[in-house]
Amino acid sequence: MTHDSKRLTECANAIAAAGRRLGAQGMTPATSSNFSMRLDADHIAVTVSGRDKGALTVDDVMVVDMQGNPVATPARPSAETALHVQIYVQFPDANAVLHTHSRTQTVASRLYAKAGVVRFDGYELQKAIAGHTSHEQAIDLPVFPNTQQMPELVEQVDAWLKSDRPLYGYLIEGHGLYTWGRGMAEAERHVEAFEFLLACELDLRKLT
Amino acid sequence: MTHDSKRLTECANAIAAAGRRLGAQGMTPATSSNFSMRLDADHIAVTVSGRDKGALTVDDVMVVDMQGNPVATPARPSAETALHVQIYVQFPDANAVLHTHSRTQTVASRLYAKAGVVRFDGYELQKAIAGHTSHEQAIDLPVFPNTQQMPELVEQVDAWLKSDRPLYGYLIEGHGLYTWGRGMAEAERHVEAFEFLLACELDLRKLT
Amino acid sequence: MTHDSKRLTECANAIAAAGRRLGAQGMTPATSSNFSMRLDADHIAVTVSGRDKGALTVDDVMVVDMQGNPVATPARPSAETALHVQIYVQFPDANAVLHTHSRTQTVASRLYAKAGVVRFDGYELQKAIAGHTSHEQAIDLPVFPNTQQMPELVEQVDAWLKSDRPLYGYLIEGHGLYTWGRGMAEAERHVEAFEFLLACELDLRKLT
Amino acid sequence: MTHDSKRLTECANAIAAAGRRLGAQGMTPATSSNFSMRLDADHIAVTVSGRDKGALTVDDVMVVDMQGNPVATPARPSAETALHVQIYVQFPDANAVLHTHSRTQTVASRLYAKAGVVRFDGYELQKAIAGHTSHEQAIDLPVFPNTQQMPELVEQVDAWLKSDRPLYGYLIEGHGLYTWGRGMAEAERHVEAFEFLLACELDLRKLT
Numbered sequence A, B, C, D: 001m002t003h004d005s006k007r008l009t010e011c012a013n014a015i016a017a018a019g020r021r022l023g024a025q026g027m028t029p030a031t032s033s034n035f036s037m038r039l040d041a042d043h044i045a046v047t048v049s050g051r052d053k054g055a056l057t058v059d060d061v062m063v064v065d066m067q068g069n070p071v072a073t074p075a076r077p078s079a080e081t082a083l084h085v086q087i088y089v090q091f092p093d094a095n096a097v098l099h100t101h102s103r104t105q106t107v108a109s110r111l112y113a114k115a116g117v118v119r120f121d122g123y124e125l126q127k128a129i130a131g132h133t134s135h136e137q138a139i140d141l142p143v144f145p146n147t148q149q150m151p152e153l154v155e156q157v158d159a160w161l162k163s164d165r166p167l168y169g170y171l172i173e174g175h176g177l178y179t180w181g182r183g184m185a186e187a188e189r190h191v192e193a194f195e196f197l198l199a200c201e202l203d204l205r206k207l208t
Helices: A005-024 A081-090 A103-111 A124-128 A150-162 A184-207 B005-024 B081-090 B103-111 B124-128 B150-162 B184-207 C005-024 C081-090 C103-111 C124-128 C150-162 C184-207 D005-024 D081-090 D103-111 D124-128 D150-162 D184-207
Strands: A034-040 A043-047 A061-065 A096-100 A117-120 A139-144 A169-172 A176-181 B034-040 B043-047 B061-065 B096-100 B117-120 B139-144 B169-172 B176-181 C034-040 C043-047 C061-065 C096-100 C117-120 C139-144 C169-172 C176-181 D034-040 D043-047 D061-065 D096-100 D117-120 D139-144 D169-172 D176-181
Touching (some): A005 A034, A005 A043, A034 A081, A081 A176, A103 A169, A103 A176, A103 D184, A139 A184, A176 A184, A184 B103, A184 D184, B081 B096, B081 B150, B096 B184, B103 B184, B117 B184, B150 B169, B184 C103, C005 C034, C103 C176, C103 C184, C117 C184, C124 C184, C139 C150, C139 C184, C150 C169, C176 C184, C184 D103, C184 D184, D005 D034, D005 D043, D005 D096, D005 D184, D043 D081, D081 D096, D081 D176, D103 D184, D117 D184, D124 D184, D139 D150, D139 D184
Parallel strands (some): B139 B169, C139 C169
Antiparallel strands (some): A034 A096, A043 A061, A117 A139, A169 A176, B034 B096, B117 B139, C034 C096, C096 C176, C169 C176, D034 D043, D096 D176
């Protein structure tokens, strides 16, 4: 079974548009960051490696299968495609995955690396994360050590999931944020909320 | 008596325009924030729940009566409509209410929650708050505890008002700012002034 | 002798354009700030009191004489017009005066109020201030106490000038910056340079 | 041999476009900063002294030879042209050189002046610097003392190069950043990466 070309065009456009918005907010420095959407049960649309994520066109989006292998293209997907695939496999509701790389995310990821987690508690904006209806419902954002070996990163995420703790996103140390949503709008809302919450936490650390 | 449709259109446009300006300044992350204007003695125009407040159209504004009940629409108003109604009832001069949710407001609201108030003194910009003509006229901005129960929030504001202290706006802990004005321009000027004053206070705390 | 209307139009346009640029940088919150240009030996073009300085039109600029009295208009000039007049009288080369009110300027003015001066030394950007050719040529920016009585402010500036110390601009505590130039371009360059230098000083205080 | 006029036009346009992007990010305050590209083995296109680098046109770019002397123009090149020439001579692969002057660069250059170097280690974004494939490959960015005597600056850079340590850019104390690339896109990526890494380092110093 091959993917639907109309769905691919829609997803490529949605990915490029999200990239422009996130890039304008300084979340995709240099050629960092990568984005994807689920095309169908067997295919994912993902950004091509090494492109400027704030200035994407539909030609910067390619198709991979659920093992992360390129489909009908000589292009090379992002080195971190394995993390996108993992999310689509683990979360059947997830249809869009965003990996961003803001200064706030990078700084927080280093600062909380030893603790292994950033806990958000008492923020009204926690309600922007799907399934949360109160500022009293604490949210844990794990921080995993960075490595250039993708299987090690995949394993770390798997270990968290197997511990039965909820997961709405994660930081990689010195690197950035992964989060996702049922659609691109929800995934972007999650990026915006985590960025806001992390920035507040850093401010409060400077001030108290 | 029903509201005037021309006045509703004017107010909806003013609310959408204010939302775009505040959104561009990062004051409406995710789907937070809500805005309203007084239509007439019996009606208020208020934002529909859950919309992106930085990208409002006139269709994202609805009418409620002075009990906060929807008028001639199946739409649901913001969960915090009770706070808007309270302001219009308590302040006959208030014709526009803005609730914003900037990072500075959120951080300050947590930092000053225990004190219960932020005092501004010695800032020339205090003159931007209606009725103030000198930097020597101190302004108290109260900070109320957050709760998902609107009646509790309403009661906290009432308690402050009954104590006969002046009120130009207030923070809710971990949540954001409420302020108002005789018209939308004055309400926006109050948001801009409180945001500036709070940011200065946080900077000075970091520096002294 | 009356002023030339073509020169007035040119100055009003230059003032409005500078206001838009400074406003876009957050230097004119609420209705703060005021700007002026010298029209001729006897007249000054200055912003009308209370306008939004980031959205000026030529109608927001009026003429005053060298005593600060309105000429051929019922409009009221900025309350601080006396400070503009003083600069044109004291500095025959000055043809544009800018008073801005950024958060950095306000915070620095409070932080250095007791010292009475901010000294810039070792910054390459000191060369952006007219007459400076080396980072080793230190620049003193005085900080005067704020007061709603203009004659007191005028007197403080006079006292500094009588002490024979050079003056390229000054801060008023809790208030903002005054600086000037031979033309509007130089005045704007001075605002940009002082803003940059003050921001660096605050950063270094946080970091050392 | 004279330079090719088509190549000059291309380079002047590339320099002006880079200036607009860097200026919009606040990296070229007042008339600071200067940019260049290699035209051929014997010529360099470089910005004319004293222009606003965020608003360059092709007329603000001139030609110098490999001794830094103006070619076929009465214009004066940037006072720091000698540093650009040095880079083209020392690095045969370098075809674009950017000198920027952001607040972060200025503050970091003063803070790390005594240490003489900023070391970046553990940041994924180190991979944005040419030749780096892992966050574990540390990068040293030297900080040289500032001086208005260009030969002294040239000598400091030479001393570093003779010590056989790799060099991808450098800071001058109180002044700003120099970096370069095989083309303008790579040079801009290096500015963006160093700016990001320096900002993270400053944040972490405030937070730990």
